[in-house]
Amino acid sequence: MPGTTPSRGRTGRPPRTSRAQILEAAWRLIDRDGWQKLTMRRLAAEAGAAPTTLYHHVRDRDDLLTQLLDDYAARMPRPELPEEPRERVVAAATVMHDSLAAWPWIVEVLTAGDFIGDSALWFVEAIVQGAVECGCTPEQAVDLYRGLWYYTAGEILVRAGTARRRAERDADEGGVSVYDETVRRRIADSGLPHLSGLADRWPGLVTRETYPEGLRAFVDGLLSHARGGAA
Amino acid sequence: MPGTTPSRGRTGRPPRTSRAQILEAAWRLIDRDGWQKLTMRRLAAEAGAAPTTLYHHVRDRDDLLTQLLDDYAARMPRPELPEEPRERVVAAATVMHDSLAAWPWIVEVLTAGDFIGDSALWFVEAIVQGAVECGCTPEQAVDLYRGLWYYTAGEILVRAGTARRRAERDADEGGVSVYDETVRRRIADSGLPHLSGLADRWPGLVTRETYPEGLRAFVDGLLSHARGGAA
DNA sequence: ACCTGAACACCGTTCAAGT
């Protein structure tokens, strides 16, 4: 659906390429073809401009990705968070996770490209605040945030990779997953007692959604260590 | 140092390109120029062959990366692990982390490309075994492994990205880190009370090595949840 | 069998030239 944001005062003149139009075309392209297909040349075609025109609005490809990131961060939901500090931490991390899981490529850009968008700093604040209210020192609160971010980013990247791989390898076939069967056999043939015993159930076990449980376990562990629970 | 592994029975004949020679050249290239520079064409040049020759030994670029992965996995240290099951889990995860942190690109390939190499399955086994001996069900043990892997992969990817970014942006400058100063100011100007209060210390706080502490906290949290510690 | 050059269909980016 092009032209969702109408250009005001449209005349007969050739359309000028605006920053907003470029970002709009980029989202359209990502939606339709996946973010791997977001190249400067394809984006230019989608926006109806010459490839070189883009360089009047973005410094380079990295800058484009950063702008897309900020655009997305500005759209992220900002729900009311629970008063209770531990629940506040869990809720903030969950929002962060769910927002990013919808667009795993954002995390790839985040880790490879630039810093988190300013408008997404609020949940860092929420997590640090919750941790401090739970009795953490500022250092411990930042460590807690970092741990949760590593866990969250890793979960999204690993699961997105697995999902893509399964989809690619099973694209031709119908019915049973060739990918799952390959993995099952490798586990079964590993000669490792615990793994091979679980081989038949492995594909099911590793696709279960376990982020929320892991998050709560991690938060509890980090808070109890901060309170002196560690050796 | 080319030709570390001498080709047996060298004659006057033009050297045949072997799988081992290709992998050797690939490691040399990665060591020297970074893994981003590992292209088929550059690899061919490094190996002293035509680009097209590579396709006799690898199916495509993905296959090359998978072979490099297996090559690396086969070299990973396999230390004796502690008897005590909780320490066994921690030790196995630490080996996994330290091995991969030396070559963060491996994790990128792992998440984007193919499954973990067969020869690296032993520490999955070690973690699952330790968890079971701690009283976990097989499901819980696999969940625990997955959680630790997400945390580990995320830590490596995020920190490698930050380090590379800082290095790139500070390449020209000497002395004070421009990158650190940029981040400091963004935190300070965020208007978020806890974050802006920490702005001056932020660069130091987020570069600290906290993997080991986070790991122990996560393991404790997961084990205590598995024992019914959760709500 | 093993290797190759030429070719195809792409990239990101620069820059002088057009309006």
Add this chain to the structure above:
DNA sequence: ACCTGAACACCGTTCAAGT
């Protein structure tokens, strides 16, 4: 100002042809 075509220096991969 804003946009462009031509060009540069790359990619991964295929394929018919050479030895």
